[in-house]
Amino acid sequence: MRICLIASDPGHPVLAATAALLAPQHRVESLDPDRGDTPPAELLGSGPLADVYLLKAHTPRALALARHLEERGAPVVNSAAATAFCQDRTGMADLAHRSGLPFADTRTAAGIAELPDPDYPLVIKSRHSRRGDLVARVDDATRLRALADQWPDEPVVAQPYLGGTGWDQKIWVVDGQVFCARRRSELAEPAAEPAGGGAFGPRELPADRAELARRVGEVFGLDVYGVDLLDGPAEPVIVDINAFPGIRGQAGAPEALAALALRVARQGGGHRLPAQREAERDTAGR
Known part of the structure; x- marks a missing residue:
């Protein structure tokens, strides 16, 4: 398989670890969509496309490149549409509320x-x-x-501003596999270490939180994403959703990402936004 990372920093820990897992048996490349002034489509050259593209960069040029790849039939994770949608906080909140998610x-x-x-x-x-x-x-x-x-x-x-413990529950999902940690909120006033010394891994994550995080992926058409939850008495409240975040320091995340890349490369395609799926059904029914 040939896997391509669309990223300005392919040395990012989760990408580098994923590439290291794949490299012994597969060809792993990287493509910086913001390199120089070359039009995104021309960055691909005239050779064959990769079997799958992992869209870590979120710049306008990265999204343009991802759309071009999808038009040519290449699978991209996450899709350009889903990635772009998560950059509009108004649309994000509206879709979350309409879907029954507890968004701020x-x-x-x-x-x-x-x-x-x-x-x-x-x-x-x-x-x-x-x-x-x-x-x-x-x-x-x-x-x-x-x-x-x-x-x-x-x-x-x-x-x-919803008062909490001064910490955020950071939940990351890779193809349905859940990872999590607590992180100090940059918006909160100084707070003591959370109960339990801050231990907050998959074993400590309540089942309803894990299910909520997976539901976000279904609603937003994401395969690799992050969900920020308020940590405190007002929880669960979602305060942000991120397409393909860093996922630093999470044991098992590179393995999950590598497995996802290979699965999509073999099967083709990833998630679609709900609106896209409905449009495809309408078109097929005509």
């Missing part, structure tokens, strides 16, 4: 100054998720005005 209440505004009568504290995020985007806790009107001055033209979403 989310309001959208064309700019920070246009948020109607906010209740403090709240969390302000860029509507479009990307590297270096806005994610900030706001406790009063002074802080809100300062952010409006710093980000005058930024479309945003606002969510209520």
Whole structure:
């Protein structure tokens, strides 16, 4: 099999470990979609396509390349559509709510100054998720005005700040296999170490949390993804969903990713967004 990593950093720990597992019997390559000014489609050259592409990069050029590959019939994990969808926090919240997932209440505004009568504290995020985007806790009107001055033209979403333990439950899923850990929330005030010394692996994860995480993949059409849950009395509340996150330090994750790559390479195709599946059924029924 020939497996290609679409990534700006193929040396990322989970990618490097996955490549090391595959390399003895399979050909593993990497492709940086943001290298130079070459149009994404031309990066592929004229040779045959790989058997599967793992889409770790999320930049516009990476998504354009993934779409081009899919148009040519190549399987991409995660799909370009599912990856792009998770970059729109408004669409993410809307689909989650319509699907019955416990996602944080989310309001959208064309700019920070246009948020109607906010209740403090709240969390302000860029509507479009990307590297270096806005994610900030706001406790009063002074802080809100300062952010409006710093980000005058930024479309945003606002969510209520939900008090917790000061930690987040980070859940990662690779082809249905669940991994997890607690991480200090960058938005929380200093908090003590969580009960149990922070132990929070798959054995400590309640069954309903694991099932919730798997449900997210079905709803959003993802095979490799992360779910951030509030850790505290208001849980379970989903505060973010990420396509193909880093999954650092999780024993078994590279093995799961390698197995997924080989399965998709053999079978072809991955998940589709629910809207895509419905459109395909409608088309087939005509």
